Amino acid sequence: MKRALLAAALALWASVAVAQDVQPLAGATFSLNQARSVARAALHAGDFELARQIAMGLLKADPEDPFAYAVLAAAHSRLNDPKLARAAARLSYRYSDSGAEKFGAARTAASVAAAQDRPSQSQAWLRIAATHADTPQQDKLVAREYARARAANPLRFDINFSIAPSDNVNSGTDNVLEVINGVPTLGFFRGSSRALSGTVAVFDARLRYRLRSNQASRTDATARFYTRRVDLSGEAKAIAPDVSNSDFGSTYTELGLQHRFKLGAPGNAMGVGAALGASWVGGERSYDFAKANIRRDIRLTGRSRLSLTGVAERRLSTITSLLDASVVTLGANFGHKLTGGDRFNIGLTVQNVTGDNINADYQTASLQARYTFGKPVGPVQITTGLTVGYTDYNVYTLVRPVEGGRQDQSIYGDISLFFADYDVAGFAPTLQLRTGQRSSNVNRFEISETTITFGIQSKF
Template sequence: MIRIRHLLCVTAVAAPGFGAVVAIAGTDDVKAAPVETTVSLGDARALAHVALSRGDADLALKLGTSLLQADARDANALAIVAAAEAQRGNHRASRRAAGRAYRASDDDTSRLKAAQFAARAAMLDKRPTLTQIWLRRAATNTTNPEDIKRIGADYARVRAMNPFSFRIGASVSPSDNVNNGADSALQTIDGVPIVGSLSGSAQALSGTVATTDIALGYRIAQSDTGVTEIGTRLYVKRVSLSSEAKAMAPGFSGADLGSTYADVSIDRRFRWGKPGNTASVGLALGKTWSGGDASYDFASLRASRSVGLGARTRLGFSAALEERKSAVRASQDQTLTTFGAQLSHKLTRGDTVGLSFSLSDVDAGHINQRQSSASVRASYHFGQSIGPAQVTASLIVGQSQYDDFSVGWIAVPGGREDTSFYGDVTFFFADYDYAGFAPSVRLRAGQRQSNVSRYEGAEFSVNFEVKSVF
């Protein structure tokens, strides 16, 4: 039982779900005296809901607060307080009460409603990032496809409004060639054996590659025609060698194969031409580490263009110029130029076909680092799931040419030439998500051929990754 002291006007009304109850509302009669009444907890909850339906937020808040005095973890009372504070325009207090209701609820349906209410309150409080967090919490409490679809649509709208953006990715990849090593210890040039053999660390080593990729951005300017964003990115790769690899290459560790990439950037994206056609320009400054030691500093200038060719076809172009300053020696400074083109077409049955082409050129002081390369990638994404998975298959063919190359003191006649063939199949299990994140598995196999055997090798790997459904 709880006691309520209030200026009361008592009326019998019917409330949905409660039957006939007594509704209590503030009176406009200034001569009325305060009335103290005692009601059961169940009646107080019913009265609070009626007060909310009549727009009497003050009374609903008093009833909800009184219920919390009886039980501070009463999820229903916390929901009443959240709704009352929302009617009063106190969105921060409403969000906090809804958050407490979420933690106090003991079933998925109640937690889903509380999370959605907290997300709505956070948005009204102008906290879009917190809104996105609450939407992802809501997604953890439902398996209904329609609920997930609505939550995903809300998330996309909030993400578009939020000046702050973030992306977090992680993967684990067991592989039989974590170091891009050679298939054999025998060293040959154009099929002719040369003196010596490859060390264990230069041959293919098995193990596991783990990566973490974190990118943060903040929109500093926006207009009807474009946006400007500053950002930063951190990419970390770490390698663990198998026991067989450690036996083959004693004294060599996975730490020697690890790498880290960090940058800060500014990008401008804008509309160009017909509706849907866009372009971007950007600048990035950063640093890389390899094997725990500084590798090089870099500055990169990039640009892209995307145009629609009808309702189902899109063509894109990209280009970049990067200057690398070696942390080891000046002869390893590099200038990297890249160009790419991408074409995608959605078939009438929903499948998507993609084709991309890239060219790159590296100019460096050291002859073994000067190279030009080209690659082609063809992909096919099935519009309908195959079993529980969304499936994408791709094939990559690439070629690299080193006009001047030497192995120790031996110059390679005509230079070094590598050709690679890789295929992969990705399975994305979007229906097995948690908080809007779902697992993805990629199977990858390929082979690299070269006239210098040190650079010939094969690889088979399985990549486990978590991707956002939203």
């Protein structure tokens, strides 16, 4: 009864313009700060109509009061008026002055969006909140809330963009004269086959939409769009005046379905999927493809995991059926997290490519190792990697068959730096240095390259 009388009194008070710092109520004196406290208490008590009325009274005193709009956003959200709730949330952020106020207003807007089952909008507001986070605790808070919004969202985008100056954008050779099995021939390499310097830009977008899920499994529709563009340097254009930037561009698109389900002991799972897509090289459509994949994840210990993968792909050339190919890829990856937080992965990938074109019939294997330091060095998180590869063409033909076929060996090392402390909206810069070389008994395919890649990566 007392609560009802107090609510009625507060509602009556709230309906009067709050033009002064202090207002009388039933013989008592209420400051604006006290009114804000009552509004906050009303929200916590679940009396959303009372909170709304008090917020409206506060706005009569100050039409640009960010706290009042935040109360209205929360109240209207619970009173099933989503349009007004979203408008109030935007105004709360707009009229906030300090970074701390904007941080709180953006989080409130994210909470309103989450309550209205708008996870994408909630994620956007949390990105905005991240721009106003001043402490590691606030960063962690935003990351946790973003993880919840992402888990609730059936739609997920992963976008990577990078720019990489390189001394070999076309995987060209450093050699001038052709040598096969150590024996020079009369051939020499055109400019387009030589190593050309320039800048490579890559845009890679992956989309996943959850069609169905429960505690034991989930099914997703997937899509990917990848494009690579090259800008040749002036030196490269002088070496190869007959080529253009578009000759070294490529694009790849894919649409598919993935199904993942728990299998075996806790932490173990199986995934199967299929996809259709197409590839363009040099501005022209190169081939269409269909592929199926399978993945098995096994939790060995609390810190160790093993992943086994298999992909079968059929490529149909858009140029000639002689370039059709079948590709089978098998992979295994072991990952382990050390006590101090460092992580290392080691993986083996083998691939068999078969087709009517002799020069596109080969087997390849590569061993990859990566080590990620758990603790940053200053402002930098460091990951190092090493890749060793071998490719064998049983039969290879240039002007005439190459005796013994063709064999390539490669070794590449890289170091990646992630500057997590220099983020904007949760996106931070990355820098990767990659260098290596490939040797071959056919020296057209002997290359060396060094690439510095500048990119952007999400912190959460």
